[in-house]
Amino acid sequence: MSYIAKPRVTHPNMPRNKLGLTARDYEGTVSTLCAGCGHDSVTAAIIQAVFELNVEPHMLAKMSGIGCSSKTPAYFVSQSHGFNAVHGRMPSVTTGANAANRELLYIGVSGDGDSLSIGAGQFVHAIRRNLNMCYMIENNGVYGLTKGQFSASADIGSKPKKGLPNQQEPIDPVSTALALGATYIARSFSGDKEQLVPLIQGALLHDGFALVDVISPCVTFNDHEGSTKSYAHTRQFYHHVVDADYVPPAEEIKAAYREGSAMPVELHDGSKIVLRKIDKDYDPTSRAVSFKFLRDRFNAGEITTGLLYIDESRKEMHDLMGNVETPLAQLQLDTLHPGKKELAKILARYR
Amino acid sequence: MAAVNDVVIKIATVNGTGSASANGLLMKSIFRMGIPVVGKNYFPSNIQGLPTWYEIRVTGDGYQSRSDRVDIMIAMNAQTYAKDLADVRSGGWLLYDSTWPRNKLLHRDDVTVFGIPLSRMCNEHFEGARARILMKNIAYVGALAALLDIDLDIIKGQLEQTFADKKHLIDSNMEAIHLGYDYATENFVCPLPSKVEAMDATRGHIVIDGNTAAGLGCLYAGATVGAWYPITPSTSLMDAFRAFCQQYRVDPETGKRTYCIIQAEDELAAIGMVLGASWNGARSFTPTSGPGISLMSEFIGFAYYAEIPAVIFNVQRTGPSTGMPTRTQQSDIMSCAFASHGDTKHVLLFPADPQECFYMAQAAFDHAERLQTPVMVLSDLDIGMNDWMVPEFEFDESKIPDRGKVLSAEEIEAMEKFHRYLDVDGDGIPYRTLPGVHPKGAYFTRGSGHTKYGAYTEDSVAYQDVVDRLLVKWDTARTMLPEAEIRYSKFNKAAILTVGSGHGACVEALDRLQAQNISLNYCRARAFPFSDAVRDFIEKHEVVYVVEQNRDAQLRSLLMLDIDADPAKLVPLLHYNGMPLHPGFVVEKVLEEIAKGRAA
Numbered sequence: 001m002s003y004i005a006k007p008r009v010t011h012p013n014m015p016r017n018k019l020g021l022t023a024r025d026y027e028g029t030v031s032t033l034c035a036g037c038g039h040d041s042v043t044a045a046i047i048q049a050v051f052e053l054n055v056e057p058h059m060l061a062k063m064s065g066i067g068c069s070s071k072t073p074a075y076f077v078s079q080s081h082g083f084n085a086v087h088g089r090m091p092s093v094t095t096g097a098n099a100a101n102r103e104l105l106y107i108g109v110s111g112d113g114d115s116l117s118i119g120a121g122q123f124v125h126a127i128r129r130n131l132n133m134c135y136m137i138e139n140n141g142v143y144g145l146t147k148g149q150f151s152a153s154a155d156i157g158s159k160p161k162k163g164l165p166n167q168q169e170p171i172d173p174v175s176t177a178l179a180l181g182a183t184y185i186a187r188s189f190s191g192d193k194e195q196l197v198p199l200i201q202g203a204l205l206h207d208g209f210a211l212v213d214v215i216s217p218c219v220t221f222n223d224h225e226g227s228t229k230s231y232a233h234t235r236q237f238y239h240h241v242v243d244a245d246y247v248p249p250a251e252e253i254k255a256a257y258r259e260g261s262a263m264p265v266e267l268h269d270g271s272k273i274v275l276r277k278i279d280k281d282y283d284p285t286s287r288a289v290s291f292k293f294l295r296d297r298f299n300a301g302e303i304t305t306g307l308l309y310i311d312e313s314r315k316e317m318h319d320l321m322g323n324v325e326t327p328l329a330q331l332q333l334d335t336l337h338p339g340k341k342e343l344a345k346i347l348a349r350y351r
Numbered sequence: 352m353a354a355v356n357d358v359v360i361k362i363a364t365v366n367g368t369g370s371a372s373a374n375g376l377l378m379k380s381i382f383r384m385g386i387p388v389v390g391k392n393y394f395p396s397n398i399q400g401l402p403t404w405y406e407i408r409v410t411g412d413g414y415q416s417r418s419d420r421v422d423i424m425i426a427m428n429a430q431t432y433a434k435d436l437a438d439v440r441s442g443g444w445l446l447y448d449s450t451w452p453r454n455k456l457l458h459r460d461d462v463t464v465f466g467i468p469l470s471r472m473c474n475e476h477f478e479g480a481r482a483r484i485l486m487k488n489i490a491y492v493g494a495l496a497a498l499l500d501i502d503l504d505i506i507k508g509q510l511e512q513t514f515a516d517k518k519h520l521i522d523s524n525m526e527a528i529h530l531g532y533d534y535a536t537e538n539f540v541c542p543l544p545s546k547v548e549a550m551d552a553t554r555g556h557i558v559i560d561g562n563t564a565a566g567l568g569c570l571y572a573g574a575t576v577g578a579w580y581p582i583t584p585s586t587s588l589m590d591a592f593r594a595f596c597q598q599y600r601v602d603p604e605t606g607k608r609t610y611c612i613i614q615a616e617d618e619l620a621a622i623g624m625v626l627g628a629s630w631n632g633a634r635s636f637t638p639t640s641g642p643g644i645s646l647m648s649e650f651i652g653f654a655y656y657a658e659i660p661a662v663i664f665n666v667q668r669t670g671p672s673t674g675m676p677t678r679t680q681q682s683d684i685m686s687c688a689f690a691s692h693g694d695t696k697h698v699l700l701f702p703a704d705p706q707e708c709f710y711m712a713q714a715a716f717d718h719a720e721r722l723q724t725p726v727m728v729l730s731d732l733d734i735g736m737n738d739w740m741v742p743e744f745e746f747d748e749s750k751i752p753d754r755g756k757v758l759s760a761e762e763i764e765a766m767e768k769f770h771r772y773l774d775v776d777g778d779g780i781p782y783r784t785l786p787g788v789h790p791k792g793a794y795f796t797r798g799s800g801h802t803k804y805g806a807y808t809e810d811s812v813a814y815q816d817v818v819d820r821l822l823v824k825w826d827t828a829r830t831m832l833p834e835a836e837i838r839y840s841k842f843n844k845a846a847i848l849t850v851g852s853g854h855g856a857c858v859e860a861l862d863r864l865q866a867q868n869i870s871l872n873y874c875r876a877r878a879f880p881f882s883d884a885v886r887d888f889i890e891k892h893e894v895v896y897v898v899e900q901n902r903d904a905q906l907r908s909l910l911m912l913d914i915d916a917d918p919a920k921l922v923p924l925l926h927y928n929g930m931p932l933h934p935g936f937v938v939e940k941v942l943e944e945i946a947k948g949r950a951a
Contacts, residue, residue, distance in 0.1 A: 056790070057790045057793070058786070058787060058788065058789055058790040058792070058793060059787055061631075061786050061787075073795070074795055074807070078793065079790035079791070079793045080786075080790075080793055081784075081785075081786035081787075081792075081793050081794065081795075081796070082793075082794075082795040082796060082797075083627070083630060083796045084795060084796060084797040084798065084799065085623065085626075085650075085653070085798070086623075086649050086650060086653050086798060089619060089620070089623045089650065091620075091623075092578075092615065092619070092620035092621075092622075092623025092624050092627065093623045093624070093626055093627035093630075094627060095578075095613065095620070095623070095624050095627060096576060096578060096613075096623060096624030096625055096626060096627025096628035096629075096630075096631070096635060097627035097628060097630060097631045097786070098627070099576045099578075099611040099613060099624065099627070099628050099633070099635075100575070100576055100611075100627070100628040100629075100631035100632060100633030100635065101631045101632065101633075101786065101787055103787060104631075104786055104787050121616050121617065121619075121620070122616065122619075122620055122623070124616075125615075125616040125620065129613075318611070321608060321611060322606065322607055322608055323607060323608045323609075323610075323611055324602065324605075324607040324608065324609050325607075327631075327787075328575035328576060328609065328610070328611060328628075328633050329575070329628075329631050329632035329633040329785065330632075331573075331575060331609055333572075333573035333634070333752050333754075334573075334748075335609075336570075336573035336574075336575065336600070336609065337570065337571045337572075337573055337746070338570070338571075338599040339746070339748060340745075340746050340747075340748050342599070343571070343744065343745075343746045344743075346567065346595075347557050347559075347743050347744060350557035350558055350559045351383075351556075351557055351558075
């Protein structure tokens, strides 16, 4: 944790994106999280993802609830509006914000406490509406700010720093999202930026609800021997199942893929996500196959990662409702009332 | 007691039997004869099979509240027959279905009883169980038409309007009307001494419920995002908004909607959605009732501190807890005024009737956006779900809605640096920016401690600076909200003060007291925080009877807390049994106080 003001260092030769911005322009205030916190790596991955996507900072909205994870939107893209809501309620605020302005990109940063305990209800209903957003869960199995209680994602047998191992079944955000019909489901590890960045990019551009569950170890309360959310445990049991490459609109797929392993999925803006199946038995477009595969691997103690499920065919919230393309917040009020004459006609029904 | 255009009819039925449309037909017919009416529906929290009553007060004087007497009882429910008979005033009438014998033990010498074999006649004339039940209701309307002298052509005209494209229904309904009408004319002396006579006192008026009026107000305010969780008695507000939107907010060419109604998973989510949408610049609202306010409280405090506009309609019902969901009360005054933990207080508007629901719905959006804070419209079940006769609403197209201090892209561009919570104008209201407008306008919205620049803080001075500035805003609010309605004469030492739906009963009570040479002044506050006019009004009186519909004198407490009103002056008159206030209660209580030696 640092108290110093963040120095703004730019190098004349720093790479610039199509907007002429450098990665520095996508940074936020200095992080106040513990040194080595997985969340800071996720913040760095988000910065790289939006920098590479050429996101106009003011067209991004950063949403969060309460907890260590929910502090992080202050640490990236200072030139974006942020909304740090109350505990577990980020999804509803994002739902309303999106209802008012569908043009913005929404990134919600939540944690396992914020999404799987106090906010479980809102998490599942955002999925049900296929809310168009990138929903990040920085998952460390523990409550940090209140000093080390288990969260709902803690695995059976995982040991706390003090006290007895967890005995309750964990809530796995990935299989929960799969069961609920989320349309983009990914899992990654804060220590694997190469895998994580394109997953965030795809999630931001996916037209619907995109979950990115990131195992993000808590160095202070859950990184010890016997914890299943530690850096060491994650590295040991971590498996890439499907990796994804982001290919911007109008660019050719250049990378050489092994025969039969590459599966390009076109996103609504013309860009592509190329899925690279590491595991040949996997089918990230079938809910049933995914579910069985992931649960089997979970039971075997593996942490499966990658773009685990994708369905680009389902409509997001506004399109399900048949709403106008123009953001509702931009409609002029005088175009929204039917006027004096119509009022007289309406009132005639009540005479 | 012979009375023209001063009669109260109470209809006792079983809920789920379709009597609502028959009762509406009856009330509307009298209204269309030019006679003012008051309709009250006393219904159970149930779908089918429990007792329900509908009360129509014919009031040539144009009073707005329910009456405290029943002249004619239509006793269609055997379950409640004893109670219904007991409710009829001495010298009144009772009409029952004589298909089945009436319990002879239940008898009153001072009530004239009419038996009409409604079921038998309907069974003979109509096919099918459902039609027979429905037509039985229409038949008692026919009998009442004869007893009260209601114009049959007006009834027919209404049926023609309702069933414009179903002629067979007009015919069958008229047949049922005649079954009742003819039976009454042949067997009883019609009309009764208490009857109706056409007049011209309803021109320029409509009959509408407050929830429909508020929904219409939201349409005219330009609301685009409505989030809600169904709860009695607020549900019909969103139903109305949706129906109006389906008519007026769908592009005829593309079929695309310019509104977004989201049925939330609970009230916590509903208010979260409202805040997200308002933060993003849409006019957004949620209708709810007491339990919903309890659930929304954390977010309401957030909106107060982070300064986000929100419009919340609380259609109050009887508490505490689940209470009586289909009965009325004004018992959420305190929970709304101070919703949420920490030092919070919120702007409240108190509509007195559906007309004010329409206007205050629009005003609520203006005030919420101007003040950047939640504004709650405290309606109640009586206003929200009952049909009221009110003047037709007006809409001024030239009036520009107040969107408050929202900076445009050009304004942001011209600034050196934008700071979210600076009191630039000295009125306690800072400037805000909307997402998606300009990168220089970005700020971090948070419920945690923040400085006037919008940055996170745990510094005592910087924290206090912001919460103190919110008090400056509070006093600005005090000056701009709807002003109280005041009737003042310097000769009167005592007064009545009320809010909301108690208005009609209080006004009528003032007339009744005047008839006994007791003259009182009157103040109806229309908003919280209270204006200086309300403070001055209380100061000018020796006694102020605070009339409200809750047990704990919440309005009285609020007057003491907000404007330091002298508690010794404030005499609580409390009506909280779940039924709407009536003038007889107010008169009786004021007389009791005077008898105890209070100033009149």
